[in-house]
Amino acid sequence: MSDDHKKIRAEQGLISAPVQATINDVAGLAGVSIKTVSRVMNNEPNVREETRERVRCAALSLNYTPNLLARSLAGSRSFMVALLYDNPVPSYIFAMHNGVVARLRRSGYHLLAEPLDENAPDLDKQIKLLISTIPLDGVILTPPLCDSEVILSALEAAQIPYVRVSPFVNPDRSSRVFMDEKSAAFQMTSYLIEQGHKDIGFVHGHPKHGGSHRRYEGFYQAMSDHGLVINPDWVKPGQFSYESGLEAGRSFFASATRPSAIFASNDYMAFGIMTIAQQMDIKIPDELSIVGFDDAPGSILIWPHLSTIRQPVHDIAYQAAEILLDKSLEKKALELPFELIKRSSTSPHHH
């Protein structure tokens, strides 16, 4: 704090709050200009080592940390990144936060948590307000917001760098981090087929999530590659929610015939189907194999444990932040590996 303020405080006999030291305090103590302090704090060249050391000492003894807001206002970086999300799966969002923060923190950046409602009529206004209020250094977008034209064009108009996680629409429009969901679904389906299943049902995910489509593609491909026919009656709509899984389950089991295996586009829907199966006394996996996608925490709670695909969410988030901090202008596309996890909800089918 300035000398004047110190004096005033002393005169008034106020309990001295431990006011933050500023660049002026450090400069004064080290006997240099604030520009030199700035150079040292930013690890810029052209400072004599002795001077550098003196400034470092002064900063340390005053417990000085540059004020992020002042740096932002004067400089070209805000050290703030926002994570935009509208995803109902807590474990996914949790891992996204942790992964992004893990990378940002290493570079002194901070993360703004910005949950949004994709269907809000004023989404456009909301995103523009955010952008114009805080000069963000970057934005990370998760499905389904990563495919929101309103958001993408607002970010581009404001020239804010952004990285998309698992985008579906126009993937090369921006840098992105993703895993091969189609291939994952292909492998999962192939696994079921190898187990002797031919009559395999499928439950779609939320139509606004790109993953829904990629997963169906993988399923479709595996079925045709193996010369198997997809029964349209066994392909159900879904919303990625537990409730839509319940509904799909009821629909599946209302018919006289049913598939010997079901591929649900995510775990929550698989849980719903399993609940209905249990109610109707359909034994899993003996009478019905079932698989999901995501490896949600519940997949080892439910019985039998759910075979599923594990997404490396934490890594995906970390890498998305990495790309954002790169500052290189070229667009990047980083693919991360998935993992097929075989548990007890699947078993060989005997004809």
Added chain:
Amino acid sequence: MSDDHKKIRAEQGLISAPVQATINDVAGLAGVSIKTVSRVMNNEPNVREETRERVRCAALSLNYTPNLLARSLAGSRSFMVALLYDNPVPSYIFAMHNGVVARLRRSGYHLLAEPLDENAPDLDKQIKLLISTIPLDGVILTPPLCDSEVILSALEAAQIPYVRVSPFVNPDRSSRVFMDEKSAAFQMTSYLIEQGHKDIGFVHGHPKHGGSHRRYEGFYQAMSDHGLVINPDWVKPGQFSYESGLEAGRSFFASATRPSAIFASNDYMAFGIMTIAQQMDIKIPDELSIVGFDDAPGSILIWPHLSTIRQPVHDIAYQAAEILLDKSLEKKALELPFELIKRSSTSPHHH
């Protein structure tokens, strides 16, 4: 942007990025001083209605939004609040984020997500760095960080307002939002007793979480109020994790005798116990009733569905933010109601 900059851009023929309008632009367009614009934007009194309207028009037509960083630097508020957490339950953290943001947004505040490791040796440095880097307007602390002396004293030294969620140590040290966990545990235990259970086991939560102790207190109270004896062999340690539930389960079922009901201090541990019970072919609820605490998403996935206590996490988070924005200096203690949820993991005990 300033006229000079506009000119330069025009001269160079640059593609004009939609640079943010500033207070100067609005003042110029409206024909008033920037101070008047400031008054209007902050809804301060002493502006003629006509002037006010003129400024509003100008701001609207320029798409002007005050720069948060500049407001922070010049003023006394940063419009930034941080949520500090080190809690492994994704659904809890997810709901905390959503609840806090829901309230903050109404007042134009933003939320920094700051996951921390309570056991980090440099937790002290981390928190001090955060505090000195960004002048936070407030902090919200969740268990177990809400009981971290290192964090609390750092916040107090920096005179940063904070609200604690469900604190255990020295609850009146700050404003807080909580539910009556003891009473919830009391009611849950009483419910089991009413069902005819007398031999009731208990699994402690993580010792660093205050909730663990309060929940045991409620259990203890209910047992003694009903003249029932607590068998020390049936009180197991736990860590709030699924794994510690598995361990508790193994320990319970290794003995010749076991309780007819078990109260696990949270759902994840209950899930672990249920897994072991299933493996050992112990029928729930016929041979063993079990209850948890939290109403985690898995509690309706597992079979049978888990009877548990629902915490109003979203509301708690919302109210914590509300108190933070209040700015009144008095400490507040807000209690929110819980809900006892009876599902199929419990049944009457017949002697």
Added chain:
DNA sequence: CTGAAAGCGCTTACAG
């Protein structure tokens, strides 16, 4: 290698 000056976009404290 170092510094003086100007400025980032606002609010504060004061004057009229």
Added chain:
DNA sequence: CTGAAAGCGCTTACAG
């Protein structure tokens, strides 16, 4: 009811 001046704590652009 309104505004001119100073300043928040830094960085930028420039000079030496």
